[in-house]
Amino acid sequence: MERQADFAKCIKGSTGDWEVVVGLEIHAQVASRAKLFSGASAEFGGAPNTHVSLVDAAMPGMLPVINRFCVEQAVRSGLGLKAEINLKSVFDRKNYFYPDLPQGYQISQYKSPIVGEGEVLIDMADGEAVTIGIERLHLEQDAGKSVHDQHPTSSYVDLNRSGVALMEIVSRPDIRSAEEARAYVSKVRAILRYLGTCDGNMEEGSMRADVNVSVRHPGDDLGTRCEIKNVNSIRFIGQAIEHEARRQIDIIEDGGVIDQETRLFDPRKGETRSMRSKEEAHDYRYFPDPDLLPLEFDQAFVDEIAGSLPELPDARKQRFIDDYSLSPYDAGVLVSDRASAQYFETAAKGRDAKVAANWVMGELFGLLNRADVEIETSPISAEHLGELIDLISDGTISGRIAKDVFEIMAETGSAPGSIVDERGLRQVSDTGEIERIVDEIVSANPDQAAQVAERPKAIGWFVGQIMKATQGKANPQVVNELLKKRLGMS
Amino acid sequence: MTDLTDLTIAEARDGLSNREFSAVELADAHIAAMEQGRLLNAFVTETPERALQDAERSDGRLKAGDGRPLEGIPLGIKDLFCTQGVLTTASSHILDGFVPTYESTVTANLWRDGAAMLGKLNCDEFAMGSSNETSHYGPVDNPWRRNGANTSLVPGGSSGGSAAAVAARLCPGATATDTGGSIRQPATFTGTVGIKPTYGRVSRWGIVAFASSLDQAGPITRDVRDAAIMLQSMAGHDAKDTTSVDVPVPDYEAALTGDIRGLRVGIPGEYRMEGMPGEIESLWATGVEWLKAAGAEVVDVSLPHTKYALPAYYIVAPAEASSNLARYDGVRYGLRVPGEDIVDMYENTRAAGFGAEVRRRVLIGTYVLSAGYYDAYYVKAQKVRTLIKRDFEQAFENVDVMLTPTTPNAAFAPGEITDPVTMYLNDIFTVTVNMAGLPGISVPAGLSSEGLPLGLQFIGKAFDESTLFRAAGVLEQAAGFDAQPGKWWA
Incomplete structure (x- = not known):
């Protein structure tokens, strides 16, 4: 069921309140030593192109072989997200050309993901608990990295990440503010870390998110959304949503319309900008990867993993x-x-x-x-x-x-x-020793002592003096008792 | 002594183990034949030094009484198989200079069993073609000629080099691949035996992919026994190809009992196509009589969806090919034609690197997978495929094998067929077998009125190659096909 608009979370505009609607696609790298379809190391770092197998480089005749450990981690994550586990899922090819995509396609799961619907509960600072729906979790390969600043006219390609296993966790558009988005990502990260299925290290890119943002007047249909790609910190996710929502509201209130497009967040400027135009919109030509049979396992496999959840x-x-x-x-x-x-x-x-x-x-x-x-x-x-x-x-x-x-x-x-x-910091509770100091200080300050009689709170001044004289080591309770006694207050 | 190049693999095996001649002598004879046969253009790369090295090693083992199943047998390898340290081009310009650092599983199995490599065999570019005319390295000439004519003929395709080399006695056996008929059709055109095993029987690892769900490697040889011997070594489960199936490989040679009494042979009525040449039809009928005479029981079967097989094949195969060939982008290996930017480089490289037929299929494949057409073409073709499979399953409830013609015609002249669809019709009797993933074997059964070889095809149940060999052996015996092409090239 769709959430009721919460006016406290709405953004004020010149035409009234605006509700922000956010859905997130979190890409979480599976904490696996090997890649999703090859035995090459999935470790972060390493000299360029040193963690590359023949499969990762898409040499002719090479075939992917699914990494069982990664499958287990996806199931584990699905269970942690209280999601439905699909005993049969299918790997598809997402076709597009890019130099850091050696096969010319990414192996992903399109129509039949390994994990179906689930939910994540987030706690807001005001004590409100919000349930965010999970639409799906699927396994896919990461691409390599293009390096554009090493040569005046050419780009370099580093395939170390090519083929690394990612879990894409897709939320329902249930998020209504930047704050909720931050809480959601933190919570998903916490769950994955508890499970040990992803280290959640956003600096090293092992977790990043595509953020879908749209705005609407409460009660209206969903607005046109923009997708902000590859945001790599929780703080930036919040900033990107705030900026993007404001940008969309301003456009609509100025009589414009939102173009559905992919945008990038620039953390230095704190703003989003258009990434590619519609003319270049990809037709990914998804189809089932004929090199891989459907991924099938039985309930016992799931149960065994469920039995080992922390x-x-x-x-x-x-x-x-x-x-x-x-x-x-x-x-x-x-x-x-x-x-x-x-x-x-x-x-x-x-x-x-x-x-x-x-x-x-x-x-x-x-x-x-x-x-x-x-x-x-x-x-x-x-x-x-x-x-x-x-x-x-x-x-x-x-x-x-x-x-x-x-x-x-x-x-x-x-x-x-x-x-x-x-350092001799042991507290002094010896009443004789403290009594001597109390006596000394009270005798030396008759005026203050007189004040205490009229204003009992002034006793604090004496406590401070005594603590100072004992370098704080006097037991404050004993000091208080002895002082009150000496000043005739008890 | 008979010419060593006239020996079948089985005969050579016996001669070697009886020390009638050495492996080096056998290699030398074939190297000479290969060099004499250059007019046929069957080999794109000759590896005589390698053949001799392999042979010397074999002689050592044979002397020590340590011979392996294919010890000292020189073989030709279709250029679709990646061979470590040896140029591998798939007969495409786009793989210029590509020398794999790895060995395909099939060829590795052959070397493991003692075979020697003579060289790499010409084929249609990326195995796309039925006449070997699409090779970047030029067409292969069929060793056969029409009666009294000197007109060049195509050897069929895509494994035209393999078939021509075996028929011309340049090598006793060759590897080949079959996606829609690429082993069986050239075998028919050249009077050789070719078997496409069950999908999953032979590993695809290290074979340049055309259409992953249809590609399967097999041998082309001069008789059925040799096909059994070669397939024995080529077949087997491979963990690196998850579509290969982990079932035992039976002793194929032992299956050649010559006894088919009680064998139920199905004759699919739908293969009796309108316009089929009379001599094909009568050869088929003769085949039926031979089998009956040998004690087989011949029954009519129906494969009602046969007529949809070819159109569906020409959706599925190009779709997969369009994606499989995306990796040839000029970035990592093979041809690169520079451009203004990356997209320009892609376009220049692929325009220069792919021939017309490959470009046609990439275009068709891209089209049928595009948004808006996917359901109408690809999904529908997959449904047809399911129906074709079901046809076979139902028919095989009543019969053990089926007998059909292999092709609707004998070899034709280069340039004789220019219309792609007419060319595709050459695979009309063979594609169904790939679509259903079943094994099929072509056996030479007679000569056309023009003196050209014609073949008959047995189709078997999944993983029942043994019965195919047994039936094929009996038909081979009955046909007594011993015609040979005149050695016009030497």
């Missing part, structure tokens, strides 16, 4: 809410990335989960952001963060000191216990 983000989120009493928002943030969820669970094990969640989402994410590193290579291990939490909860250090210890951990990678010991 816990996926939605289930994990629910478990975090149920088992750790996390808020849906916190749980959602933590499970959005498999490594973050894993990190949290390690750090929270046997401890106060909310405290652990705060540390992970607050200090740790902040640190990773500043250092621009992934959680997998975090300078602070989940075990160490857990120990740090223990040191707070058993009173060894205060929360304030803990933040300092955290910074030292980040720099040195050392265990929090040894940092506390080596």
Whole structure:
């Protein structure tokens, strides 16, 4: 069923509200060591044309042989997208000439994809949950790469990517804003990463998206869409949609019409531009590849894969809410990335989960952001963060000191216990010692002491002085108690 | 001693193992014949050094009593088979200078079994033709002449070089390929035996593709036994061709029992076409009598969709060809004719590189796959194909093999047929077999009134080449075909 227009998500125009309608085709590279139809390496990088088999170079008489592992990954991904798995699918040839397409056709799946309809649930920041329909997932070959800047008059071709396995995941036009599109791509990426079927690394091109955008007044039929090709970051996908929607609205409101066309997003200018005109529109002449028999497997094959699926983000989120009493928002943030969820669970094990969640989402994410590193290579291990939490909860250090210890951990990678010991950061809870300091400071500041009698909140000034005198090591609770006693407040 | 070039493969095999002559002597005799036979234009590349090297190695093994099934047998290889280190052109200008770094599975199997390579044989360009007139390297001359005439005749096609070389005793056997009749029709025109095996019996890996769902390799030899011996080595499952079928290859030579008592032979009424020359019809009737005399039971069968086979074939085959030939784009190997830009280069290269017949089929194929025509042509042709298959399946419920003429006429003169459709009609009795994926064998059965060889075709059940060989052996015996062309070229 089609979604009702949400006016809060609409864009204001001179002729009223505009609803943006977006559908995405995500191209996700299968995490496979070999290509889809040849044994050549699918590894990223490598000197040009070093990962090329006779099949990838389309030498005469060469034939494709389907890579079983890639088929398994497609089925696995389909199950992760709660989609229908087709026990029989067909590979077709998509014919067009391009120098980096050695066969003169791409082997893809056109009429009968390996995976049919499914859905993805996305959580928006305002707590709204939106279901995005998946139309299909199919397997196809990637093309090579043309390099245009190495020679004054010729182009070079690198076939390392030629034949690499891609899963094209096609959504229904269920997305209604740039924000939803970002959330959708993040979610699909998270699911594929949980499944291990795609590394989701957009910088290396192992995930990219074609973005279909159209606009309409709420309630109207779908408008003419433009397809923005090959957008390679989640941020750019959002920017491209925002720019494209605005561009289309402006054209229509100026009395123009939208040409259905393919466009490119220019990240430097933050705008889309036309890629090819209609005159060059391709007729791909799809037909079943006669070199490949229909791809067939039985339900047992699917069941075996289904039996090996890991816990996926939605289930994990629910478990975090149920088992750790996390808020849906916190749980959602933590499970959005498999490594973050894993990190949290390690750090929270046997401890106060909310405290652990705060540390992970607050200090740790902040640190990773500043250092621009992934959680997998975090300078602070989940075990160490857990120990740090223990040191707070058993009173060894205060929360304030803990933040300092955290910074030292980040720099040195050392265990929090040894940092506390080596630097003498252990919290002072010895009442005799603290009592002496309290007495000293209260005696030296009679005016402030008098103020406290009138304005009890002024006690904070004394707390600060005492913490300063103890270099923050005094147990704040003990300080408070002793101060109140000394100032006659209890 | 008889001329070594008169020996069949079986006779040469026996002579070699009895040390009556050496493999080098056998190779030398054929090298001399090949050189003397240059007027026939059967070979596009001669590899005498290679033949001698192979023969020397064979002599070593024969001396050691370590001979393999084809030890020391010199063979000609259709230029459609990729041969490592040896120019492979498919008789097309567009593959100028193409020397594969790999060996086709079929030829690799032959070398594995001890055969020696004499050279690469001329054929119609990309195997598209029925007269060998479309070769970039010029037409092949049929060794046969009409009674009392000196007019040149075509050897048939596309495997014209293979058929002519075997008939003229330049080699005792040759590889060939058959997409719509390209083994059987030239075998008929030259008085040789040619078998197109069941689709999937022989690996297509390393054979320049014409129409992938129809192409199948087979041998052309001077008798049925030799065809059995050669196919034994050529056949077998190949993991590199997923359309090859993993079924055991029986001992074909052992199938030549000479006993067809009780064999049920079907005569398809639809092959009795209007305007069929009387001598073809009477040869067919004679064949029936021979089989009856040998104890076979002859029954009428019906293949009702026969008349649609040729038109449907000329949709399916060009469609696949248009896509298969897209890789010849001047980018990676073969001919490149420079241009202003990439599209210009493509156009220049393909215009110069492909001959008229290839261009015609690429155009037809592109047309029938285009948007708006696909359903009307390609999809419909595939439906026809299904019906043709079903015709055969139903007919084969009652019979073991079928007997038909191979061609509607004997060899004709170059330039005699200029209308493409008339040329295509030469395949009228053979294309159905490719469309159904069944095996078919052509056996010389008599001479036309003009003294030219005519053949009869057996069609078998899928993967039942053994019965074909058995029936063909009996017919060969009964026909006692021992006519030979005069050696006008030497």
